[in-house]
Amino acid sequence: MTVNLPKLTPNFIIIYADDLGFGDLxxxxxxxxxxxxxxRMASEGLRFTQSYATAATCTPSRYSLLTGAxxxxxxxxxxxxxxxxxxxxxxxxxLPGTLRDSGYRTAVIGKWHIGLGDxxxxxxxxxxxxxxDVGFDExxxxxxxxxxxxxxxxxxxxxxxxxPDDPISVVYGGVNPFPEVATGKDNPELLSMRHSDQQHYDTxxxxxxxxxFCRGGRAATWDDETMSDVxxxxxxxxxxxxxxxxxxxxxxxxxxxxPRIPNPRFAxxxxxxxxxxVIAELDGCVGEILEHLKAEGLDKNTVVxxxxxxxPVLDDGYRDDASVKCxxxxxxxxxxxxxxxxxxGGSRVPMIAWSPGYIKAGxxxxxxxxxxxxxxxxxxxxxxxxxxxQADSLEISATLLGKDTVGRxxxxxxxxxxxxxxxxxxxxxxxxxxxxxxxxxxxxETGNDSAxxxxxxxxxxxxxxxxxxxxxxxxxxxxxxxxSIHGGxxxxxxxxxxxxxx
Ligand code: NG6
Ligand code: CA
Numbered sequence: 001m002t003v004n005l006p007k008l009t010p011n012f013i014i015i016y017a018d019d020l021g022f023g024d025l026x027x028x029x030x031x032x033x034x035x036x037x038x039x040r041m042a043s044e045g046l047r048f049t050q051s052y053a054t055a056a057t058c059t060p061s062r063y064s065l066l067t068g069a070x071x072x073x074x075x076x077x078x079x080x081x082x083x084x085x086x087x088x089x090x091x092x093x094x095l096p097g098t099l100r101d102s103g104y105r106t107a108v109i110g111k112w113h114i115g116l117g118d119x120x121x122x123x124x125x126x127x128x129x130x131x132x133d134v135g136f137d138e139x140x141x142x143x144x145x146x147x148x149x150x151x152x153x154x155x156x157x158x159x160x161x162x163x164p165d166d167p168i169s170v171v172y173g174g175v176n177p178f179p180e181v182a183t184g185k186d187n188p189e190l191l192s193m194r195h196s197d198q199q200h201y202d203t204x205x206x207x208x209x210x211x212x213f214c215r216g217g218r219a220a221t222w223d224d225e226t227m228s229d230v231x232x233x234x235x236x237x238x239x240x241x242x243x244x245x246x247x248x249x250x251x252x253x254x255x256x257x258x259p260r261i262p263n264p265r266f267a268x269x270x271x272x273x274x275x276x277x278v279i280a281e282l283d284g285c286v287g288e289i290l291e292h293l294k295a296e297g298l299d300k301n302t303v304v305x306x307x308x309x310x311x312p313v314l315d316d317g318y319r320d321d322a323s324v325k326c327x328x329x330x331x332x333x334x335x336x337x338x339x340x341x342x343x344x345g346g347s348r349v350p351m352i353a354w355s356p357g358y359i360k361a362g363x364x365x366x367x368x369x370x371x372x373x374x375x376x377x378x379x380x381x382x383x384x385x386x387x388x389x390q391a392d393s394l395e396i397s398a399t400l401l402g403k404d405t406v407g408r409x410x411x412x413x414x415x416x417x418x419x420x421x422x423x424x425x426x427x428x429x430x431x432x433x434x435x436x437x438x439x440x441x442x443x444x445e446t447g448n449d450s451a452x453x454x455x456x457x458x459x460x461x462x463x464x465x466x467x468x469x470x471x472x473x474x475x476x477x478x479x480x481x482x483x484s485i486h487g488g489x490x491x492x493x494x495x496x497x498x499x500x501x502x
Pocket of ligand 1: 058147310
């Protein structure tokens with residue numbers, strides 16, 4: 001459908017990092033990892049200090065980014081295995097679908113992790129549903145994460161480069177059903193990357209143990225070292241191809257998620273080991289996209305958002321020196337907790353909105369939820385969404401453009417297992433939860449406590465002083481607010497593939 005749009009309708013690009021923390025960039029206070037392009041993007045754009053992904057893990061956050069709905073509304077929105085079915089319904093309102101209906105060309109390039117197929121996926125045939133069924137015109141994705149099989153790119157409905165004589169089979173759970181496939185468990189001598197847990201010792205692909213069993217698809221297997229270049233090149237092509245009409249690109253980076261395998265150009269470029277190197281690589285990608293927009297004359301008419309799907313983790317299953325080499329660098333900055341956590345380190349993430357034509361440079365403390373892209377972009381694109389389909393998304397484009405510095409009144413986030421947390425103004429309320437205080441051996445605080453927790457984020461960004469006992473009225477008010485949003489308890493997204501008894 002071609003629609004004549006008003007001249008100033010912007011293009012949109014969301015560059016979404018995978019597990020990048022609030023403190024990982026110099027423009028957010030870090031000093032150990034060079035991120036010159038993101039720092040420049042921040043100095044030319046609007047730097048958010050209180051923007052939140054909706055969850056502390058990937059699938060739930062990305063589900064909200066694309067649908068505008070809080071993840072606990074969908075009990076399948078939890079960390080998905082690589083063969084999980086698509087969790088967005090084909091008739092569900094989505095951000096790309098809304099923009100496509102308004103005349104935009106839309107693409108997702110990079111990490112998907114929202115599920116593919118209908119539960120009985122045939123990797124050797126047509127994959128349906130896929131991103132093309134939920135609003136994207138083009139799709140070039142890794143199905144789940146870079147530590148999960150199948151380690152292939154899916155181009156539209158097909159695995160890219162698949163040799164039909166070497167079909168792919170994927171199985172999750174149990175014991176290895178493919179005797180010819182080497183696993184990290186039985187063939188550790190074949191591993192070139194060391195392991196710290198038993199979840200990443202199934203199929204060995206490129207010398208790295210992955211979660212899940214997989215055989216076949218050798219010609220289609222990705223090369224971890226060039227993954228960044230593959231997604232970047234596709235993204236630049238998509239931009240160039242669509243320069244004469246509005247477009248939306250969801251460029252979903254795989255860095256700095258494990259396994260961290262930078263291109264040799266970046267290997268050793270920092271003194272922080274592979275985690276630092278892939279952050280430097282990610283920064284390079286952002287720089288190239290901004291340069292490319294300028295070269296194509298699109299920099300004044302494109303809104304670029306850079307953010308992350310959840311907070312940081314150092315050791316997430318591979319011993320890659322991230323903890324050892326971290327030194328003084330604090331991936332979550334001043335925040336408590338990290339990936340998986342109910343504390344702010346789990347879901348408060350760096351976010352920069354850049355658009356020389358639309359957004360004045362600066363910094364904003366406005367409260368923003370990644371669920372808000374749906375309504376806010378829709379408004380800028382001239383689309384209207386019926387109230388019944390707005391989900392949890394708010395039209396706060398003025399906040400995104402820096403004209404409003406308050407943003408939301410309140411928002412809900414969640415730690416792993418759909419454990420919800422509410423923030424209103426400067427207050428964060430974490431309901432009582434049983435469970436371990438630390439997340440496995442990752443050194444990350446979960447936020448579990450049998451007592452209610454209340455923090456004043458203005459006075460105590462590190463959530464050190466639980467003020468619940470002194471403020472029973474505030475606790476009651478926020479408890480009631482949270483329950484008015486989701487009822488007594490949200491559906492639990494916890495599953496055996498979530499790590500730890502959590
Ligand atoms: C966990 C994996 C972790 C990562 C995560 C998903 C362990 C032992 N395993 O189950 O490595 O893949 O799932 O990350 O932690 S996410 O960013 O996609 O949510
Ligand atoms: Ca993630």
